[in-house]
Amino acid sequence: MRTRSRFLLNTPRIELWPAWLLRARASADARVLAHAGHVLRRKRDGQYLAAVLDAGLMPLVPRLAREPGIDEALDLLDAPPRLRGRLDPGVLPPDRLAQRLHALGLDPDAYAADTGLDVVAEPEFLALAGFDRYRRPLWLLPGAARAWQCLREAAARDGVVLEAISGYRSHDYQLGIFERKLARGLAVAEILAVNAAPGFSEHHAGDALDIGTPGEPPAEESFEATPAFDWLSRHAAAHGFAMSYPRGNPHGIVYEPWHWRFVGPDAVQ
Known part of the structure; x- marks a missing residue:
């Protein structure tokens, strides 16, 4: 059984949400969220951009590679911060x-x-x-x-x-x-x-x-x-x-x- 994350990972343009905390907006969303560990979510409008599945990254929008800030979000997926026991996360640059x-x-x-x-x-x-x-x-x-x-x-x-x-x-x-x-x-x-x-x-x-x-x-x-x-x-x-x-x-x-x-x-x- 997948461990339920209790942390929100942050980049200037995209948030990485634990999938179990997100609401499905359509039946297709429900199926994806049920199998995802995290979801990349655009800050500006809350759009779900991609789901992180055991098999890899599943894009939820066209042309995901062109999404502003996607490289930073994917880098964070590859090397997440060490969260356990930390009380003092660093801060993001005041982008834009x-x-x-x-x-x-x-x-x-x-x-x-x-x-x-x-x-x-x-x-x-x-x-x-x-x-x-x-x-x-x-x-x-x-x-x-x-x-x-x-x-x-x-x-x-x-x-x-x-x-x-x-x-x-x-x-x-x-x-x-x-x-x-x-x-x-x-x-x-x-x-x-x-x-x-x-x-x-x-x-x-x-x-x-x-x-x-x-x-x-x-x-x-x-x-x-x-x-x-x-x-x-x-x-x-x-x-x-x-x-x-x-x-x-x-x-x-x-x-x-x-x-x-x-x-x-x-x-x-």
Whole structure:
């Protein structure tokens, strides 16, 4: 029986997903996923590019060899990182960062200076930290994944249910958030009040997550009035978590009582 991987391997353009975590989008997908160890998935749109079978690589799109970033992904298949016991994966180069921001009418240097935010690189790999409210795999750095599980268990012992709303997001995924909101008629300035620009979100690093609780809408200020937030305010620091965007934060981001980052217990004041 094939061992189920619990790691997401990362390249600037393509992710290598454990096949057992992916949903089939058609009957053909179901047959392939049932026999695959990993699936190469394009970050920009989630397209399945190829499946890794015992017999070799099975392309799922035409002209796979021409897919941008495919060589890096195949190299990672041939020489995967040593994952067991590692808490400190390396980071990827911020590929195409200026291109993404220019597409939104933003200058990277000016945005960084205005907000005080730093460019956040994506990690080489992430660990499965369970599943979020929507039953999607929750990816975090290995240390953050363990800390999140301990945090949830401690809250549960006190009768408080914590749910993950989202964890790691790639630069491309962040750009997709902007594109979807622009399509709904929002201006870039409006979006920037709620979402950091692609390449600058803490979610890229894999150590931040949005937290919710049953019955409470996601990512709303009303989370502040819940027993879950009260519990986090009193106990999150002991588990190494800090709220990133309090009221009046210097980055110009709205108050986000739901957004917490694992910084380690020694770093929390």
